[in-house]
Amino acid sequence: MTVAKPRLHVLLAGPRGFCAxxxxxxxxxxxxxxxxxxxxxxxxxxxxxxxxxxxxxxxxxxxxxxxxxxxxxxxxxxxxxxxxxxxxxxxxxxxxxxxxxxxxPLVSKVHREAERLHARGRHLLLIGHEGHPEVIGTMGQLPDGAMTLVHDAEAARRVTPPEGAELTYTTQTTLSVDDTAEIIAILRERFPGITEPAKESICYATTNRQAAVKAVAARSDLVVVVGAPNSSNSVRLREVAERAGAPRAVMVQRGAELDPALADGCATIGVTAGASAPELLVQEVVDRLRERFDVTTEDVTVAIEDVIFRLPPMRVVA
Missing domain, CATH: 3.40.50.11270 (Rossmann fold)
Structure with a gap:
Protein backbone atom coordinates (compact mmCIF):
# COMPACT_ATOMS: atom_id res chain seq x y z
CA MET A 1 0.00 0.00 0.00
CA THR A 2 1.37 3.39 -1.02
CA VAL A 3 1.35 5.96 1.74
CA ALA A 4 0.42 9.45 0.55
CA LYS A 5 3.09 12.06 1.03
CA PRO A 6 2.24 15.01 3.24
CA ARG A 7 1.42 18.18 1.34
CA LEU A 8 3.85 21.08 1.26
CA HIS A 9 3.32 24.45 -0.40
CA VAL A 10 6.51 26.12 -1.60
CA LEU A 11 6.64 29.87 -2.13
CA LEU A 12 9.31 30.79 -4.69
CA ALA A 13 10.57 34.31 -4.01
CA GLY A 14 11.08 36.54 -6.98
CA PRO A 15 13.41 38.01 -7.92
CA ARG A 16 15.93 35.40 -6.80
CA GLY A 17 19.24 34.05 -8.04
CA PHE A 18 21.51 35.60 -10.65
CA CYS A 19 21.62 39.38 -10.94
CA ALA A 20 22.89 41.28 -13.98
CA PRO A 105 29.13 48.09 -12.92
CA LEU A 106 27.16 49.03 -9.79
CA VAL A 107 30.25 48.39 -7.65
CA SER A 108 32.31 50.43 -10.11
CA LYS A 109 29.84 53.31 -9.62
CA VAL A 110 30.56 53.20 -5.88
CA HIS A 111 34.29 53.33 -6.66
CA ARG A 112 33.92 56.36 -8.92
CA GLU A 113 31.66 58.14 -6.43
CA ALA A 114 34.24 57.54 -3.69
CA GLU A 115 36.92 59.10 -5.89
CA ARG A 116 34.77 62.16 -6.63
CA LEU A 117 33.94 62.71 -2.95
CA HIS A 118 37.59 62.31 -1.95
CA ALA A 119 38.58 64.85 -4.60
CA ARG A 120 36.15 67.30 -2.96
CA GLY A 121 37.95 66.89 0.34
CA ARG A 122 35.44 64.59 2.03
CA HIS A 123 36.40 61.80 4.41
CA LEU A 124 34.36 58.69 3.61
CA LEU A 125 32.73 56.34 6.09
CA LEU A 126 32.27 53.02 4.30
CA ILE A 127 29.45 50.88 5.69
CA GLY A 128 30.38 47.27 4.97
CA HIS A 129 31.73 43.97 6.22
CA GLU A 130 35.41 43.87 7.14
CA GLY A 131 37.42 41.49 4.96
CA HIS A 132 34.80 41.14 2.23
CA PRO A 133 36.38 41.40 -1.25
CA GLU A 134 34.06 44.25 -2.25
CA VAL A 135 35.05 46.27 0.81
CA ILE A 136 38.74 45.62 0.18
CA GLY A 137 38.27 46.75 -3.42
CA THR A 138 36.36 49.90 -2.50
CA MET A 139 38.81 50.97 0.20
CA GLY A 140 41.62 50.31 -2.28
CA GLN A 141 40.34 53.07 -4.58
CA LEU A 142 41.60 55.79 -2.24
CA PRO A 143 44.85 56.52 -0.40
CA ASP A 144 45.32 54.92 3.01
CA GLY A 145 43.43 56.81 5.69
CA ALA A 146 40.96 58.45 3.30
CA MET A 147 38.18 56.04 4.20
CA THR A 148 37.04 54.54 7.52
CA LEU A 149 35.15 51.25 7.69
CA VAL A 150 31.95 51.07 9.75
CA HIS A 151 30.88 47.42 9.91
CA ASP A 152 27.83 47.53 12.19
CA ALA A 153 25.68 49.71 14.45
CA GLU A 154 28.05 49.40 17.40
CA ALA A 155 30.96 50.51 15.21
CA ALA A 156 28.85 53.48 14.09
CA ARG A 157 28.47 54.50 17.72
CA ARG A 158 32.25 54.29 18.30
CA VAL A 159 33.81 55.47 15.06
CA THR A 160 36.13 58.46 15.40
CA PRO A 161 36.82 60.13 12.04
CA PRO A 162 39.66 62.62 11.60
CA GLU A 163 39.01 65.79 13.59
CA GLY A 164 37.46 68.56 11.55
CA ALA A 165 36.91 66.37 8.51
CA GLU A 166 33.89 66.92 6.26
CA LEU A 167 32.11 63.57 6.30
CA THR A 168 30.11 61.57 3.83
CA TYR A 169 29.31 57.88 3.57
CA THR A 170 28.90 55.11 1.08
CA THR A 171 28.03 51.43 1.41
CA GLN A 172 28.82 47.95 0.24
CA THR A 173 26.26 46.99 -2.41
CA THR A 174 25.08 43.75 -0.75
CA LEU A 175 24.12 44.85 2.76
CA SER A 176 20.89 44.38 4.68
CA VAL A 177 18.71 47.34 3.78
CA ASP A 178 17.30 47.53 7.33
CA ASP A 179 20.67 47.19 9.09
CA THR A 180 22.17 49.86 6.86
CA ALA A 181 19.30 52.25 7.59
CA GLU A 182 19.98 51.80 11.32
CA ILE A 183 23.71 52.50 10.87
CA ILE A 184 23.03 55.60 8.77
CA ALA A 185 20.59 56.92 11.38
CA ILE A 186 23.27 56.57 14.06
CA LEU A 187 25.85 58.36 11.91
CA ARG A 188 23.42 61.21 11.16
CA GLU A 189 22.68 61.63 14.85
CA ARG A 190 26.37 61.68 15.79
CA PHE A 191 27.52 63.76 12.82
CA PRO A 192 24.70 66.14 11.77
CA GLY A 193 26.80 67.59 8.98
CA ILE A 194 27.40 64.25 7.22
CA THR A 195 26.30 64.28 3.58
CA GLU A 196 24.63 61.51 1.62
CA PRO A 197 25.95 59.89 -1.55
CA ALA A 198 24.41 61.14 -4.78
CA LYS A 199 22.73 57.76 -5.32
CA GLU A 200 21.77 54.73 -3.26
CA SER A 201 24.78 52.41 -2.99
CA ILE A 202 22.96 49.19 -2.08
CA CYS A 203 22.20 47.68 -5.48
CA TYR A 204 18.75 47.09 -6.93
CA ALA A 205 19.26 43.31 -6.91
CA THR A 206 20.04 43.21 -3.19
CA THR A 207 17.03 45.41 -2.41
CA ASN A 208 14.68 43.38 -4.60
CA ARG A 209 15.78 40.01 -3.22
CA GLN A 210 15.38 41.20 0.35
CA ALA A 211 11.91 42.57 -0.42
CA ALA A 212 10.97 39.25 -2.02
CA VAL A 213 12.17 37.16 0.91
CA LYS A 214 10.22 39.42 3.28
CA ALA A 215 7.09 38.73 1.21
CA VAL A 216 7.45 34.95 1.53
CA ALA A 217 8.82 34.86 5.09
CA ALA A 218 5.62 36.30 6.53
CA ARG A 219 3.71 33.33 5.12
CA SER A 220 6.29 30.60 5.73
CA ASP A 221 7.01 28.12 8.51
CA LEU A 222 10.56 27.75 7.14
CA VAL A 223 12.66 29.63 4.57
CA VAL A 224 15.44 27.97 2.58
CA VAL A 225 18.07 30.26 1.07
CA VAL A 226 20.23 28.79 -1.69
CA GLY A 227 23.66 30.39 -1.46
CA ALA A 228 27.23 30.16 -0.27
CA PRO A 229 28.30 30.97 3.30
CA ASN A 230 30.84 33.51 1.97
CA SER A 231 28.19 35.26 -0.13
CA SER A 232 27.22 38.46 1.67
CA ASN A 233 23.89 38.89 -0.07
CA SER A 234 22.92 35.24 0.59
CA VAL A 235 23.72 35.49 4.31
CA ARG A 236 21.70 38.70 4.48
CA LEU A 237 18.70 36.92 2.91
CA ARG A 238 18.69 34.32 5.68
CA GLU A 239 18.89 37.04 8.32
CA VAL A 240 16.14 39.08 6.68
CA ALA A 241 13.86 36.02 6.48
CA GLU A 242 14.11 35.41 10.21
CA ARG A 243 13.52 39.07 11.06
CA ALA A 244 10.53 39.19 8.70
CA GLY A 245 8.65 36.50 10.59
CA ALA A 246 9.88 33.10 9.44
CA PRO A 247 10.21 30.84 12.52
CA ARG A 248 13.36 29.41 10.97
CA ALA A 249 15.62 30.11 8.00
CA VAL A 250 18.45 27.91 6.72
CA MET A 251 21.01 28.23 3.96
CA VAL A 252 22.21 25.43 1.68
CA GLN A 253 24.54 25.43 -1.31
CA ARG A 254 22.96 22.49 -3.14
CA GLY A 255 19.74 20.52 -2.96
CA ALA A 256 21.63 17.50 -1.64
CA GLU A 257 22.61 19.50 1.47
CA LEU A 258 18.99 20.03 2.48
CA ASP A 259 17.47 17.59 4.94
CA PRO A 260 13.82 17.44 3.80
CA ALA A 261 12.83 16.41 7.32
CA LEU A 262 13.41 20.06 8.31
CA ALA A 263 10.05 20.74 6.66
CA ASP A 264 8.17 18.10 8.68
CA GLY A 265 5.15 19.73 10.24
CA CYS A 266 5.36 22.73 7.92
CA ALA A 267 2.44 23.68 5.72
CA THR A 268 4.27 26.36 3.72
CA ILE A 269 7.95 27.09 3.18
CA GLY A 270 9.71 29.82 1.24
CA VAL A 271 12.63 29.30 -1.12
CA THR A 272 14.96 31.96 -2.47
CA ALA A 273 18.52 32.22 -3.77
CA GLY A 274 21.38 34.66 -3.45
CA ALA A 275 22.45 36.74 -6.44
CA SER A 276 25.31 34.37 -7.30
CA ALA A 277 23.24 31.14 -7.20
CA PRO A 278 21.86 29.82 -10.53
CA GLU A 279 18.22 28.79 -10.86
CA LEU A 280 19.28 25.17 -11.36
CA LEU A 281 20.20 25.00 -7.67
CA VAL A 282 16.78 26.31 -6.65
CA GLN A 283 15.19 23.52 -8.66
CA GLU A 284 17.48 21.04 -6.90
CA VAL A 285 16.01 22.17 -3.58
CA VAL A 286 12.43 21.81 -4.84
CA ASP A 287 13.20 18.34 -6.21
CA ARG A 288 14.76 17.37 -2.90
CA LEU A 289 11.57 18.39 -1.10
CA ARG A 290 9.49 16.34 -3.58
CA GLU A 291 11.26 13.22 -2.33
CA ARG A 292 9.39 13.56 0.96
CA PHE A 293 6.39 15.77 0.20
CA ASP A 294 3.59 16.31 -2.28
CA VAL A 295 4.83 19.73 -3.36
CA THR A 296 2.87 22.58 -4.89
CA THR A 297 4.65 25.79 -5.86
CA GLU A 298 3.67 29.44 -6.06
CA ASP A 299 5.70 32.33 -7.44
CA VAL A 300 5.72 35.41 -5.21
CA THR A 301 7.21 38.19 -7.34
CA VAL A 302 7.71 41.71 -5.98
CA ALA A 303 9.68 43.19 -8.89
CA ILE A 304 10.60 42.45 -12.49
CA GLU A 305 14.27 42.86 -13.36
CA ASP A 306 15.30 43.62 -16.94
CA VAL A 307 18.79 45.03 -16.35
CA ILE A 308 21.52 43.79 -18.71
CA PHE A 309 25.16 44.88 -18.51
CA ARG A 310 27.37 44.84 -21.61
CA LEU A 311 30.61 42.93 -21.71
CA PRO A 312 33.87 44.90 -21.85
CA PRO A 313 35.76 45.10 -25.15
CA MET A 314 37.92 42.04 -25.81
CA ARG A 315 40.83 41.49 -28.13
CA VAL A 316 40.01 40.25 -31.58
CA VAL A 317 41.60 36.87 -32.17
CA ALA A 318 42.89 36.42 -35.71
Whole structure:
Protein backbone atom coordinates (compact mmCIF):
# COMPACT_ATOMS: atom_id res chain seq x y z
CA MET A 1 0.00 0.00 0.00
CA THR A 2 1.37 3.39 -1.02
CA VAL A 3 1.35 5.96 1.74
CA ALA A 4 0.42 9.45 0.55
CA LYS A 5 3.09 12.06 1.03
CA PRO A 6 2.24 15.01 3.24
CA ARG A 7 1.42 18.18 1.34
CA LEU A 8 3.85 21.08 1.26
CA HIS A 9 3.32 24.45 -0.40
CA VAL A 10 6.51 26.12 -1.60
CA LEU A 11 6.64 29.87 -2.13
CA LEU A 12 9.31 30.79 -4.69
CA ALA A 13 10.57 34.31 -4.01
CA GLY A 14 11.08 36.54 -6.98
CA PRO A 15 13.41 38.01 -7.92
CA ARG A 16 15.93 35.40 -6.80
CA GLY A 17 19.24 34.05 -8.04
CA PHE A 18 21.51 35.60 -10.65
CA CYS A 19 21.62 39.38 -10.94
CA ALA A 20 22.89 41.28 -13.98
CA UNK A 21 26.35 41.84 -12.47
CA UNK A 22 26.86 38.16 -11.72
CA UNK A 23 25.58 37.14 -15.16
CA UNK A 24 27.99 39.60 -16.81
CA UNK A 25 30.99 38.37 -14.81
CA UNK A 26 30.35 34.74 -15.72
CA UNK A 27 29.83 35.62 -19.38
CA UNK A 28 33.15 37.49 -19.42
CA UNK A 29 35.01 34.34 -18.34
CA UNK A 30 33.06 32.15 -20.77
CA UNK A 31 33.66 34.54 -23.69
CA UNK A 32 37.36 34.83 -22.87
CA UNK A 33 37.62 31.03 -22.93
CA UNK A 34 35.84 30.88 -26.30
CA UNK A 35 38.07 33.53 -27.86
CA UNK A 36 41.43 32.66 -26.36
CA UNK A 37 41.12 29.04 -25.25
CA UNK A 38 42.22 27.65 -21.93
CA UNK A 39 43.59 28.65 -19.58
CA UNK A 40 41.91 31.87 -18.55
CA UNK A 41 43.06 33.02 -15.12
CA UNK A 42 40.60 34.49 -12.63
CA UNK A 43 41.73 36.41 -9.57
CA UNK A 44 39.58 35.16 -6.66
CA UNK A 45 36.21 33.45 -7.12
CA UNK A 46 34.47 35.20 -10.01
CA UNK A 47 31.32 35.10 -7.84
CA UNK A 48 30.75 33.46 -4.46
CA UNK A 49 29.31 30.15 -5.62
CA UNK A 50 31.25 26.89 -5.81
CA UNK A 51 28.89 25.38 -8.40
CA UNK A 52 29.62 28.28 -10.75
CA UNK A 53 33.35 28.25 -10.03
CA UNK A 54 33.69 24.50 -10.56
CA UNK A 55 31.73 24.73 -13.82
CA UNK A 56 34.15 27.36 -15.14
CA UNK A 57 37.11 25.30 -13.96
CA UNK A 58 35.87 22.42 -16.10
CA UNK A 59 35.88 24.79 -19.09
CA UNK A 60 39.50 25.76 -18.43
CA UNK A 61 39.41 28.64 -15.96
CA UNK A 62 42.15 28.69 -13.34
CA UNK A 63 41.36 30.56 -10.12
CA UNK A 64 44.21 32.21 -8.24
CA UNK A 65 44.48 34.28 -5.09
CA UNK A 66 46.95 36.84 -6.44
CA UNK A 67 48.46 37.88 -9.76
CA UNK A 68 51.84 36.55 -8.63
CA UNK A 69 50.45 33.06 -9.32
CA UNK A 70 49.73 33.88 -12.98
CA UNK A 71 52.50 33.01 -15.47
CA UNK A 72 53.51 35.45 -18.20
CA UNK A 73 51.95 33.35 -20.97
CA UNK A 74 49.78 36.05 -22.58
CA UNK A 75 46.50 34.45 -21.56
CA UNK A 76 43.69 36.67 -20.18
CA UNK A 77 43.31 37.44 -16.50
CA UNK A 78 39.82 38.28 -15.18
CA UNK A 79 39.13 40.30 -12.03
CA UNK A 80 36.12 39.14 -10.01
CA UNK A 81 32.68 40.76 -9.85
CA UNK A 82 33.41 42.11 -6.36
CA UNK A 83 35.98 44.64 -7.59
CA UNK A 84 39.67 45.06 -6.81
CA UNK A 85 41.93 47.73 -5.29
CA UNK A 86 43.64 50.02 -7.79
CA UNK A 87 46.93 48.27 -7.01
CA UNK A 88 45.74 45.12 -8.82
CA UNK A 89 45.24 46.55 -12.34
CA UNK A 90 48.39 48.63 -11.77
CA UNK A 91 50.35 45.42 -11.14
CA UNK A 92 48.78 43.84 -14.22
CA UNK A 93 49.81 46.79 -16.38
CA UNK A 94 53.35 46.71 -15.00
CA UNK A 95 53.56 43.08 -16.09
CA UNK A 96 51.89 43.87 -19.44
CA UNK A 97 49.10 41.39 -18.72
CA UNK A 98 45.94 41.22 -20.80
CA UNK A 99 43.24 41.65 -18.18
CA UNK A 100 39.45 41.90 -18.20
CA UNK A 101 37.65 43.66 -15.37
CA UNK A 102 34.45 41.80 -14.41
CA UNK A 103 33.67 44.19 -11.55
CA UNK A 104 29.91 44.69 -11.35
CA PRO A 105 29.13 48.09 -12.92
CA LEU A 106 27.16 49.03 -9.79
CA VAL A 107 30.25 48.39 -7.65
CA SER A 108 32.31 50.43 -10.11
CA LYS A 109 29.84 53.31 -9.62
CA VAL A 110 30.56 53.20 -5.88
CA HIS A 111 34.29 53.33 -6.66
CA ARG A 112 33.92 56.36 -8.92
CA GLU A 113 31.66 58.14 -6.43
CA ALA A 114 34.24 57.54 -3.69
CA GLU A 115 36.92 59.10 -5.89
CA ARG A 116 34.77 62.16 -6.63
CA LEU A 117 33.94 62.71 -2.95
CA HIS A 118 37.59 62.31 -1.95
CA ALA A 119 38.58 64.85 -4.60
CA ARG A 120 36.15 67.30 -2.96
CA GLY A 121 37.95 66.89 0.34
CA ARG A 122 35.44 64.59 2.03
CA HIS A 123 36.40 61.80 4.41
CA LEU A 124 34.36 58.69 3.61
CA LEU A 125 32.73 56.34 6.09
CA LEU A 126 32.27 53.02 4.30
CA ILE A 127 29.45 50.88 5.69
CA GLY A 128 30.38 47.27 4.97
CA HIS A 129 31.73 43.97 6.22
CA GLU A 130 35.41 43.87 7.14
CA GLY A 131 37.42 41.49 4.96
CA HIS A 132 34.80 41.14 2.23
CA PRO A 133 36.38 41.40 -1.25
CA GLU A 134 34.06 44.25 -2.25
CA VAL A 135 35.05 46.27 0.81
CA ILE A 136 38.74 45.62 0.18
CA GLY A 137 38.27 46.75 -3.42
CA THR A 138 36.36 49.90 -2.50
CA MET A 139 38.81 50.97 0.20
CA GLY A 140 41.62 50.31 -2.28
CA GLN A 141 40.34 53.07 -4.58
CA LEU A 142 41.60 55.79 -2.24
CA PRO A 143 44.85 56.52 -0.40
CA ASP A 144 45.32 54.92 3.01
CA GLY A 145 43.43 56.81 5.69
CA ALA A 146 40.96 58.45 3.30
CA MET A 147 38.18 56.04 4.20
CA THR A 148 37.04 54.54 7.52
CA LEU A 149 35.15 51.25 7.69
CA VAL A 150 31.95 51.07 9.75
CA HIS A 151 30.88 47.42 9.91
CA ASP A 152 27.83 47.53 12.19
CA ALA A 153 25.68 49.71 14.45
CA GLU A 154 28.05 49.40 17.40
CA ALA A 155 30.96 50.51 15.21
CA ALA A 156 28.85 53.48 14.09
CA ARG A 157 28.47 54.50 17.72
CA ARG A 158 32.25 54.29 18.30
CA VAL A 159 33.81 55.47 15.06
CA THR A 160 36.13 58.46 15.40
CA PRO A 161 36.82 60.13 12.04
CA PRO A 162 39.66 62.62 11.60
CA GLU A 163 39.01 65.79 13.59
CA GLY A 164 37.46 68.56 11.55
CA ALA A 165 36.91 66.37 8.51
CA GLU A 166 33.89 66.92 6.26
CA LEU A 167 32.11 63.57 6.30
CA THR A 168 30.11 61.57 3.83
CA TYR A 169 29.31 57.88 3.57
CA THR A 170 28.90 55.11 1.08
CA THR A 171 28.03 51.43 1.41
CA GLN A 172 28.82 47.95 0.24
CA THR A 173 26.26 46.99 -2.41
CA THR A 174 25.08 43.75 -0.75
CA LEU A 175 24.12 44.85 2.76
CA SER A 176 20.89 44.38 4.68
CA VAL A 177 18.71 47.34 3.78
CA ASP A 178 17.30 47.53 7.33
CA ASP A 179 20.67 47.19 9.09
CA THR A 180 22.17 49.86 6.86
CA ALA A 181 19.30 52.25 7.59
CA GLU A 182 19.98 51.80 11.32
CA ILE A 183 23.71 52.50 10.87
CA ILE A 184 23.03 55.60 8.77
CA ALA A 185 20.59 56.92 11.38
CA ILE A 186 23.27 56.57 14.06
CA LEU A 187 25.85 58.36 11.91
CA ARG A 188 23.42 61.21 11.16
CA GLU A 189 22.68 61.63 14.85
CA ARG A 190 26.37 61.68 15.79
CA PHE A 191 27.52 63.76 12.82
CA PRO A 192 24.70 66.14 11.77
CA GLY A 193 26.80 67.59 8.98
CA ILE A 194 27.40 64.25 7.22
CA THR A 195 26.30 64.28 3.58
CA GLU A 196 24.63 61.51 1.62
CA PRO A 197 25.95 59.89 -1.55
CA ALA A 198 24.41 61.14 -4.78
CA LYS A 199 22.73 57.76 -5.32
CA GLU A 200 21.77 54.73 -3.26
CA SER A 201 24.78 52.41 -2.99
CA ILE A 202 22.96 49.19 -2.08
CA CYS A 203 22.20 47.68 -5.48
CA TYR A 204 18.75 47.09 -6.93
CA ALA A 205 19.26 43.31 -6.91
CA THR A 206 20.04 43.21 -3.19
CA THR A 207 17.03 45.41 -2.41
CA ASN A 208 14.68 43.38 -4.60
CA ARG A 209 15.78 40.01 -3.22
CA GLN A 210 15.38 41.20 0.35
CA ALA A 211 11.91 42.57 -0.42
CA ALA A 212 10.97 39.25 -2.02
CA VAL A 213 12.17 37.16 0.91
CA LYS A 214 10.22 39.42 3.28
CA ALA A 215 7.09 38.73 1.21
CA VAL A 216 7.45 34.95 1.53
CA ALA A 217 8.82 34.86 5.09
CA ALA A 218 5.62 36.30 6.53
CA ARG A 219 3.71 33.33 5.12
CA SER A 220 6.29 30.60 5.73
CA ASP A 221 7.01 28.12 8.51
CA LEU A 222 10.56 27.75 7.14
CA VAL A 223 12.66 29.63 4.57
CA VAL A 224 15.44 27.97 2.58
CA VAL A 225 18.07 30.26 1.07
CA VAL A 226 20.23 28.79 -1.69
CA GLY A 227 23.66 30.39 -1.46
CA ALA A 228 27.23 30.16 -0.27
CA PRO A 229 28.30 30.97 3.30
CA ASN A 230 30.84 33.51 1.97
CA SER A 231 28.19 35.26 -0.13
CA SER A 232 27.22 38.46 1.67
CA ASN A 233 23.89 38.89 -0.07
CA SER A 234 22.92 35.24 0.59
CA VAL A 235 23.72 35.49 4.31
CA ARG A 236 21.70 38.70 4.48
CA LEU A 237 18.70 36.92 2.91
CA ARG A 238 18.69 34.32 5.68
CA GLU A 239 18.89 37.04 8.32
CA VAL A 240 16.14 39.08 6.68
CA ALA A 241 13.86 36.02 6.48
CA GLU A 242 14.11 35.41 10.21
CA ARG A 243 13.52 39.07 11.06
CA ALA A 244 10.53 39.19 8.70
CA GLY A 245 8.65 36.50 10.59
CA ALA A 246 9.88 33.10 9.44
CA PRO A 247 10.21 30.84 12.52
CA ARG A 248 13.36 29.41 10.97
CA ALA A 249 15.62 30.11 8.00
CA VAL A 250 18.45 27.91 6.72
CA MET A 251 21.01 28.23 3.96
CA VAL A 252 22.21 25.43 1.68
CA GLN A 253 24.54 25.43 -1.31
CA ARG A 254 22.96 22.49 -3.14
CA GLY A 255 19.74 20.52 -2.96
CA ALA A 256 21.63 17.50 -1.64
CA GLU A 257 22.61 19.50 1.47
CA LEU A 258 18.99 20.03 2.48
CA ASP A 259 17.47 17.59 4.94
CA PRO A 260 13.82 17.44 3.80
CA ALA A 261 12.83 16.41 7.32
CA LEU A 262 13.41 20.06 8.31
CA ALA A 263 10.05 20.74 6.66
CA ASP A 264 8.17 18.10 8.68
CA GLY A 265 5.15 19.73 10.24
CA CYS A 266 5.36 22.73 7.92
CA ALA A 267 2.44 23.68 5.72
CA THR A 268 4.27 26.36 3.72
CA ILE A 269 7.95 27.09 3.18
CA GLY A 270 9.71 29.82 1.24
CA VAL A 271 12.63 29.30 -1.12
CA THR A 272 14.96 31.96 -2.47
CA ALA A 273 18.52 32.22 -3.77
CA GLY A 274 21.38 34.66 -3.45
CA ALA A 275 22.45 36.74 -6.44
CA SER A 276 25.31 34.37 -7.30
CA ALA A 277 23.24 31.14 -7.20
CA PRO A 278 21.86 29.82 -10.53
CA GLU A 279 18.22 28.79 -10.86
CA LEU A 280 19.28 25.17 -11.36
CA LEU A 281 20.20 25.00 -7.67
CA VAL A 282 16.78 26.31 -6.65
CA GLN A 283 15.19 23.52 -8.66
CA GLU A 284 17.48 21.04 -6.90
CA VAL A 285 16.01 22.17 -3.58
CA VAL A 286 12.43 21.81 -4.84
CA ASP A 287 13.20 18.34 -6.21
CA ARG A 288 14.76 17.37 -2.90
CA LEU A 289 11.57 18.39 -1.10
CA ARG A 290 9.49 16.34 -3.58
CA GLU A 291 11.26 13.22 -2.33
CA ARG A 292 9.39 13.56 0.96
CA PHE A 293 6.39 15.77 0.20
CA ASP A 294 3.59 16.31 -2.28
CA VAL A 295 4.83 19.73 -3.36
CA THR A 296 2.87 22.58 -4.89
CA THR A 297 4.65 25.79 -5.86
CA GLU A 298 3.67 29.44 -6.06
CA ASP A 299 5.70 32.33 -7.44
CA VAL A 300 5.72 35.41 -5.21
CA THR A 301 7.21 38.19 -7.34
CA VAL A 302 7.71 41.71 -5.98
CA ALA A 303 9.68 43.19 -8.89
CA ILE A 304 10.60 42.45 -12.49
CA GLU A 305 14.27 42.86 -13.36
CA ASP A 306 15.30 43.62 -16.94
CA VAL A 307 18.79 45.03 -16.35
CA ILE A 308 21.52 43.79 -18.71
CA PHE A 309 25.16 44.88 -18.51
CA ARG A 310 27.37 44.84 -21.61
CA LEU A 311 30.61 42.93 -21.71
CA PRO A 312 33.87 44.90 -21.85
CA PRO A 313 35.76 45.10 -25.15
CA MET A 314 37.92 42.04 -25.81
CA ARG A 315 40.83 41.49 -28.13
CA VAL A 316 40.01 40.25 -31.58
CA VAL A 317 41.60 36.87 -32.17
CA ALA A 318 42.89 36.42 -35.71
Missing amino acids: GVDRAIRIVEEALKRHGAPVYVRHEIVHNRFVVEGLERLGAIFVDELAEVPDDGQPVVFSAHGVPKSVPAEARDREMYFLDATC
